[in-house]
Amino acid sequence: MTAAAQQLRVIDAGSVxxxxxxxxxxxxxxxxxxxxAPVLSLCRPAEPYVGIGYHRRLDELDLPACVRLGLPVLxxxxxxxxxxxxxxxxxxxxxxxVGRAPRAVAxxxxxxxxxxVAALRALGVPAQLAGxxxxxxxxxxxxxxxxxxxxxxxxxVGNVMFGFPHERMSEVLAFxxxxxxxxxxxxxxxxxxxxxxxxxxxxxxxxxDSYAAGLDAVPxxxxxxxxxxxxxxxxxxxxxxPAWLAGPALASTSGRQVKxxxxxxxxxxxxxGVDVRVRVRGGRIDRAAVSAPSLNGLAARLAQTLVGADxxxxxxxxxxxxxxxxxxxxLAALAPGLVVR
Numbered sequence: 001m002t003a004a005a006q007q008l009r010v011i012d013a014g015s016v017x018x019x020x021x022x023x024x025x026x027x028x029x030x031x032x033x034x035x036x037a038p039v040l041s042l043c044r045p046a047e048p049y050v051g052i053g054y055h056r057r058l059d060e061l062d063l064p065a066c067v068r069l070g071l072p073v074l075x076x077x078x079x080x081x082x083x084x085x086x087x088x089x090x091x092x093x094x095x096x097x098v099g100r101a102p103r104a105v106a107x108x109x110x111x112x113x114x115x116x117v118a119a120l121r122a123l124g125v126p127a128q129l130a131g132x133x134x135x136x137x138x139x140x141x142x143x144x145x146x147x148x149x150x151x152x153x154x155x156x157v158g159n160v161m162f163g164f165p166h167e168r169m170s171e172v173l174a175f176x177x178x179x180x181x182x183x184x185x186x187x188x189x190x191x192x193x194x195x196x197x198x199x200x201x202x203x204x205x206x207x208x209d210s211y212a213a214g215l216d217a218v219p220x221x222x223x224x225x226x227x228x229x230x231x232x233x234x235x236x237x238x239x240x241x242p243a244w245l246a247g248p249a250l251a252s253t254s255g256r257q258v259k260x261x262x263x264x265x266x267x268x269x270x271x272x273g274v275d276v277r278v279r280v281r282g283g284r285i286d287r288a289a290v291s292a293p294s295l296n297g298l299a300a301r302l303a304q305t306l307v308g309a310d311x312x313x314x315x316x317x318x319x320x321x322x323x324x325x326x327x328x329x330x331l332a333a334l335a336p337g338l339v340v341r
Contacts, residue, residue, distance in 0.1 A: 008217035010208055011041040011224060018049035019236045022074050025093035025157060027232030029150035038096035040211050042204055048086035050172050053079040057250055062174045071172060075245050078148040078157065081259055084172055088163035090200055092207050094156045101154035108147055109133040112156040115214035119206040123198055131262025140193030141261040160203055161194045176256055176268050183279065187260045254336040267337025276333040280311045290330055302330050313338050
């Protein structure tokens with residue numbers, strides 16, 4: 001550590017309400033000034049809830065199921081899809097002035113997630129960064145992360161899962177039918193992992209140590225400033241506001257895409273009387289179904305042609321070129337599902 005090392009303020013909020021678990025980092029970012037020291041905040045939600053990104057539609061959720069299960073729905077300022085959150089997850093959030101954060105998205109995630117990866121590796125977990133912002137061990141995702149700007153600060157948020165109810169996650173999402181929900185649940189069980197054998201207190205301390213080392217900073221356990229607490233309270237009120245939950249006016253989307261992790265998702269779409277469903281794993285289509293009365297016996301051949309193709313519009317178009325107009329119709333139904341959200 002250099003002589004010029006600055007402080008890393010560490011705010012351990014402990015177990016908090018669903019709303020405070022989100023308002024905490026929103027408020028810290030809102031109150032941050034350009035000369036402030038970076039802040040690492042930590043908390044665990046005392047109650048389960050569902051979070052959704054700012055630019056996502058509420059109809060991605062099965063809202064009646066959320067009500068039936070007693071799960072509040074909170075819309076965060078940052079992006080990303082719906083997530084199920086509960087007390088089996090430790091949240092960590094790094095907040096720093098905009099001027100100290102990398103501008104390029106890929107570099108931001110690579111640099112700011114490196115300490116989280118290092119923390120898990122120090123605990124014996126063979127963690128690594130996959131895609132842009134997934135932390136994985138082997139073939140299983142261990143941590144969901146996101147980043148964005150709030151006020152004059154950049155925030156990186158992440159979680160460490162000591163347990164995860166795959167069935168409950170599948171229950172809170174909306175699907176066109178139960179067969180797609182079942183397939184999603186199978187993928188969740190295969191691709192989303194947890195760290196049940198690690199002591200949460202040790203994980204927390206290692207995250208603090210790793211971020212302090214990564215930022216060349218001295219970690220200092222601290223409390224919230226008065227301006228931070230005021231901002232957190234404002235954000236908590238905003239998160240409870242039905243108008244905020246409703247979100248911005250968004251254009252309707254074609255089909256239904258449900259992402260599990262980087263490179264893995266499901267899509268069901270239809271266009272001009274053609275229905276297409278695909279499963280993508282590792283960035284390639286590994287399961288496909290095509291149906292349309294007008295295709296007769298061609299549907300099975302078209303589906304088989306899709307299997308093994310990279311989930312890329314140009315690659316899929318080349319695969320389907322030999323089917324001429326029928327191939328174009330299948331591509332039109334499938335193309336929206338090849339753009340990952």
